Amino acid sequence: MTPRTPAPRSRRERPAKPALTYEGIVATAVRLMESEGLQRVTMRRLAQELDTGPASLYVYVASTAELHAAILEELLGAVDLSPAAADGEGEGDTGTGDTGTGDWRERLARLLGSYTHVLFAHPSLAHSALIARPSGPNYLALVEAVLSLLHEGGVPDAQAAWGVDVLLQVATANAAEHSARDRTAGAEAEHHALVAALRDASPDTHPRIAALGGDLTSGAPGQRLAWSFRMVINGTMTTPRTAP
């Protein structure tokens, strides 16, 4: 005598549990990361958020690593690629007269800065970006943008092809390092230990470290990163692919 079907009203009480889809899972994962950090985006926690059991997720996602890569690809949509847009915006009078030689370099540094910024905004993600590189549309667009700026600058194709990797790697590694420093208490302590060790190195055993002194750790992170970008761009321009 008990009704077999639940009262229709109960469907309106809360939004009906949506069917699982890859897109839905990733979207929920992004939300979860934004609110609780990547370290909480686990299969179990995510399943709980989706009102199901962890085993259900394995139908759509092969592993936790793949899940994290999918989140990164999603976030890469926020990278500002406009520095690479060489045309389109202002038709006739593009010449504002301000774009001297070297301008493409500055725009490339700005583009890479935007990429770094996105990683910084989601600290734990940079770390996973080094291991599981995404291959979705947003990542491809980023690679294309970097390549087009190198092309604009007249960097030989062969060098650009290999340089883009290093450029993105430097940006990613920097974000990973600094975001780890902010996040985990231990990482900050370890960085201080390194600074102290460099400061206290003896001129007898470590003459060069002693000679450079505080300069080894000088500069704001942003300044150092900007120099790194310029430096790798210059290196890419001037280093032929044939052995020296």
Place this chain on the structure above:
Amino acid sequence: MTPRTPAPRSRRERPAKPALTYEGIVATAVRLMESEGLQRVTMRRLAQELDTGPASLYVYVASTAELHAAILEELLGAVDLSPAAADGEGEGDTGTGDTGTGDWRERLARLLGSYTHVLFAHPSLAHSALIARPSGPNYLALVEAVLSLLHEGGVPDAQAAWGVDVLLQVATANAAEHSARDRTAGAEAEHHALVAALRDASPDTHPRIAALGGDLTSGAPGQRLAWSFRMVINGTMTTPRTAP
């Protein structure tokens, strides 16, 4: 009537459980990593190996991250620093006539190669090297060696001070990426997905990627890494610290 003290013989049956020390803990951790991989070097597993409970380790080691950093510092002792030894070995007739200009560059690349090699031999470690940089004597010696080669090459101090970081970072990130590829099945699949995505990119939407084609992923890892080293060394030499 049961004896309160264990029979002395039992002390000879197995080597008496050694007292815990920081050195002993780290040494056991290194052994454990060598036999089972870093992913098994957990506080619990290590405690088991030391015949104690995990809580006991926290007297000596603050966290798992610190433990991993200590292992890395230990392993850095295996890096071959001899390419940086500018003098001492052959006293009078140092001039074999073979050391042309650019030779310091080659030796620096060899030194960095040795560092990479050590990380590769212990795959899971490179990953943690990016986050928790060590600050022990072996790491300092590595930094000193790189700096002394840059000095030998006449690289301006300010540029060398910032360049050493990028140089080591590129080496570390490379090792992390490739070792992850070998280790986890998912990482290899993801790399293939990236290669395929680059290959299949449309010339309309991704003209530069299409133009470079297979060159984006060409070359053996060793070749690419060697080029990266040359490239970052060149960039460090030619990029002043003042804004462009």
Place this chain on the structure above:
DNA sequence: ACCTGAACACCGTTCAAGT
């Protein structure tokens, strides 16, 4: 001071069984 048992609050992944 050093060490420990026990607990708290979690993990990833698999698989047989259900619908």
Place this chain on the structure above:
DNA sequence: ACCTGAACACCGTTCAAGT
């Protein structure tokens, strides 16, 4: 085909209590 309960085999870290 898709979903799930339940289990297997683990984690890091803390803390009160012991020696």
